[in-house]
Amino acid sequence: MTTKYETVIGLEVHVQLNTNSKIFCGCSTEFGKEPNENTCPVCLGLPGTLPVLNKKVVDYAIMAGLALNCDIAEYSKFDRKNYFYPDLPKAYQISQFDLPVAENGEIEIETEAGIFNIGVTRVHLEEDAGKLIHEGSIDKSKGSLVDYNRTGVPLIEIVSEPDMRTPAQAKAYLTELKMIMEYLDISDCNMEEGSLRCDANVSLRPVGQEEFGIKAELKNMNSFSAVEKGLEYEVKRQQELLDEGKKVVQETRTWDESLNKTISMRGKEEAHDYRYFPEPDLVPLEIDEAWKEEMQKEIPELPREKYKRFISELGLPEYDAGVLTGDKDLAVFFEEVLSDYDDPKNLSNWMMGEFLRLLNENGHSPFESGVSPINLAKMLKLIDQDIISGKIAKEVFEKMYNSGRDPETIVEEEGLKQISDQDELENIVDAIIEDNPDAVEDVENGKERAIGFLVGQVMKETRGKANPGLVNQMLRDKLMN
Amino acid sequence: MIDKKDVEYAAGLAQLKLDEEEKEKYTEQIGEILNYVDKLSELDTDDVVPTAYTVPMKNVLREDQVKDSLPREKSLANAPDEKDGHFRAPKIMSD
Numbered sequence: 001m002t003t004k005y006e007t008v009i010g011l012e013v014h015v016q017l018n019t020n021s022k023i024f025c026g027c028s029t030e031f032g033k034e035p036n037e038n039t040c041p042v043c044l045g046l047p048g049t050l051p052v053l054n055k056k057v058v059d060y061a062i063m064a065g066l067a068l069n070c071d072i073a074e075y076s077k078f079d080r081k082n083y084f085y086p087d088l089p090k091a092y093q094i095s096q097f098d099l100p101v102a103e104n105g106e107i108e109i110e111t112e113a114g115i116f117n118i119g120v121t122r123v124h125l126e127e128d129a130g131k132l133i134h135e136g137s138i139d140k141s142k143g144s145l146v147d148y149n150r151t152g153v154p155l156i157e158i159v160s161e162p163d164m165r166t167p168a169q170a171k172a173y174l175t176e177l178k179m180i181m182e183y184l185d186i187s188d189c190n191m192e193e194g195s196l197r198c199d200a201n202v203s204l205r206p207v208g209q210e211e212f213g214i215k216a217e218l219k220n221m222n223s224f225s226a227v228e229k230g231l232e233y234e235v236k237r238q239q240e241l242l243d244e245g246k247k248v249v250q251e252t253r254t255w256d257e258s259l260n261k262t263i264s265m266r267g268k269e270e271a272h273d274y275r276y277f278p279e280p281d282l283v284p285l286e287i288d289e290a291w292k293e294e295m296q297k298e299i300p301e302l303p304r305e306k307y308k309r310f311i312s313e314l315g316l317p318e319y320d321a322g323v324l325t326g327d328k329d330l331a332v333f334f335e336e337v338l339s340d341y342d343d344p345k346n347l348s349n350w351m352m353g354e355f356l357r358l359l360n361e362n363g364h365s366p367f368e369s370g371v372s373p374i375n376l377a378k379m380l381k382l383i384d385q386d387i388i389s390g391k392i393a394k395e396v397f398e399k400m401y402n403s404g405r406d407p408e409t410i411v412e413e414e415g416l417k418q419i420s421d422q423d424e425l426e427n428i429v430d431a432i433i434e435d436n437p438d439a440v441e442d443v444e445n446g447k448e449r450a451i452g453f454l455v456g457q458v459m460k461e462t463r464g465k466a467n468p469g470l471v472n473q474m475l476r477d478k479l480m481n
Numbered sequence: 482m483i484d485k486k487d488v489e490y491a492a493g494l495a496q497l498k499l500d501e502e503e504k505e506k507y508t509e510q511i512g513e514i515l516n517y518v519d520k521l522s523e524l525d526t527d528d529v530v531p532t533a534y535t536v537p538m539k540n541v542l543r544e545d546q547v548k549d550s551l552p553r554e555k556s557l558a559n560a561p562d563e564k565d566g567h568f569r570a571p572k573i574m575s576d
Contacts, residue, residue: 020545026543028547034553036557040548040550052542054545055545057545133567134573141573143562143570143571144570145567145568146569284533284534284539
């Protein structure tokens with residue numbers, strides 16, 4: 001990387017809101033229905049129909065605005081954005097132009113390079129467009145098939161300030177936005193299914209220059225890694241152009257995942273003229289203090305606050321706090337266990353180890369497994385009270401995961417209690433000493449490591465049930481005095 | 482004032498094809514309309530909030546309830562062309 005240029009990135013993120021019905025009509029927003037099953041005269045844009053705004057959509061936009069530290073507009077309105085494209089049956093999209101629901105926010109992000117504040121220019125409401133299937137590639141097809149099920153599904157568009165300086169910052173910003181939306185529970189945020197979409201404006205300028213360079217707009221990055229790879233590619237491409245004394249062309253480019261590069265979308269270079277004007281079929285929105293306060297109450301502790309609290313109040317390492325708060329359900333699960341169990345770090349180890357391993361293997365989210373928070377708390381207490389060994393606990397945990405049974409029953413019914421009775425272990429320890437003269441000799445010659453081998457043999461003999469600390473002590477007493 | 486270029490631009494955005502005669506005619510007609518409307522700028526509106534809506538209403542909202550959609554045959558009934566339950570649009574990109 002040369003240090004001659006500074007990268008400037010701004011993101012436009014579209015978030016599909018998870019309401020039951022569309023933004024301006026009662027059609028279902030359900031994903032995966034047969035084409036055009038979720039359509040009606042309003043979302044098909046038939047003459048004589050009138051849109052009526054869904055209250056929940058406004059609630060969600062206010063929540064998003066508050067969570068992104070924005071000012072919520074007292075007066076907001078909708079506008080028509082005019083353009084011809086078959087994914088819009090009305091030939092305009094109802095959006096918001098000059099008076100969005102929320103403006104002037106910022107969020108804090110963290111990368112390996114440090115902590116940064118990224119400005120949020122605005123959050124506005126709009127309707128989603130339909131889905132096109134081209135007969136062959138878009139430039140060669142003779143026609144396109146249109147499915148209007150998605151038309152009218154509510155979206156918020158979150159526009160950032162051009163505050164990001166590296167692709168890693170852009171990825172961290174997008175990740176933080178996604179987590180915030182998930183914590184608010186206002187979107188599914190699934191990039192692959194398109195409920196979270198990200199466009200980026202990227203430009204380079206010589207270090208120290210105030211004025212922005214010429215930007216390219218990047219589209220079609222359908223995953224977090226695509227956002228990072230697409231931006232990295234674009235930065236490199238622009239850098240090479242500038243190094244050769246050439247100019248960056250202002251244009252829209254699409255990220256091609258299979259080719260691993262960005263491609264110019266010819267034919268879209270013409271500057272857009274959307275001829276926005278106030279939507280005459282809708283009346284304005286006035287959001288008063290009472291409405292704002294009501295929405296403020298719906299906002300839970302957000303991921304960044306939770307992350308900081310897990311570190312400062314629970315004493316967790318940054319890494320643990322990051323993993324646990326990175327998934328809302330995981331964080332909720334963690335805190336539910338903590339209401340019955342008071343060793344956060346020990347719990348964190350179990351959740352990040354065995355629990356996450358099994359969740360990933362089975363493709364489950366935290367509350368989909370057989371382990372309930374209360375049962376996990378019980379199991380950890382069994383370990384702390386020396387009733388089961390850590391090793392047996394893994395076996396118990398897997399059984400809990402697969403069956404939903406509680407740990408006490410499993411330990412009882414399957415005889416998995418740890419043997420902490422010295423008399424009961426005496427014979428076994430003696431037998432192991434007798435069977436392993438080489439190791440015994442090593443121990444007697446001061447080789448500490450051989451003790452571990454003998455402990456292992458006792459554990460094997462008792463199928464993991466012996467209390468390893470006790471066995472260790474017994475062996476030392478017998479061999480080292 | 483408006484000239485022929487503006488009319489051609491607006492016609493392009495609206496995807497209208499105009500012949501020369503029409504362009505001349507509309508330049509004149511739209512010009513007259515704009516001149517007429519321009520009379521409004523004689524008024525001092527410095528202290529007037531721009532009016533987006535003329536009806537004194539706000540916050541017309543509905544609850545988030547799903548209602549029946551149209552049966553698909555009805556949705557597609559007016560489509561000039563359809564295929565496999567989809568509306569079929571002609572070629573999008575020009576050569």
